[in-house]
Amino acid sequence: MSLRIVESALAAMHRFAVEGYPHEVCGILAGRREADGGEVCEVVPLLNERADSPQNRYKVGPLLLLSAEEDIEQRGLEIVGYYHSHPDHPSRYSDYDREHALPNMSYAIVSVMAGVVSDTASWRLSEDRTEMHAELIE
């Protein structure tokens, strides 16, 4: 599997991650879904509702997510996946990420170390939900 992220979308995702540091930021990867991954042409930031622990958790509730996704789809784009940041932690998924992951979606994670983007990785949930597989970011 591979995920193509256009340069402007990747730059925007990194900018949001740095601006939100030391809190986790999150949002939607919008573009085109494909059998072997997808293409992201836009990232749509969403409010992290985890005010109790924003430095290491994010959550977007169902109604806000549904509304944002409907807006994206009305513009002719598809939901390819979601992104979030890991402030001062690696871009590898956590067990908490895996437990809450939806299947058939890309999960991009931006590692921000001391306020600077360190790296970005993307993951997809395995069918049995026991792990997430890395996918190539192009």
Next chain:
Amino acid sequence: MTVEIRIPTALRSYTGSAARVSVGGETVEDALAELVDSFSELGRHLRDEQGKLRSFVNIYLNDEDIRTKQGEATALGDGDVLMIVPSIAGGNEAEAGSRS
């Protein structure tokens, strides 16, 4: 009762790409059971190992969260619409509330 269940994008690969599926049932639980009977691979993503709905799975009956009604025991009427609406969540390996 025959009701329609709306399937989110992430789960449509298990319903043959269908965004809407018609099922029968007297309660929300019945309707979800029939859905999973028809599309068995959907089950593990809707419910955890204890059979509870996963925390990111939200069920709306005619635009109302079933948690504000009788949960999965909520009775259905003919023509009702059930929506499976995911939420998203995650975070790094540290425990919630820790400073690292």
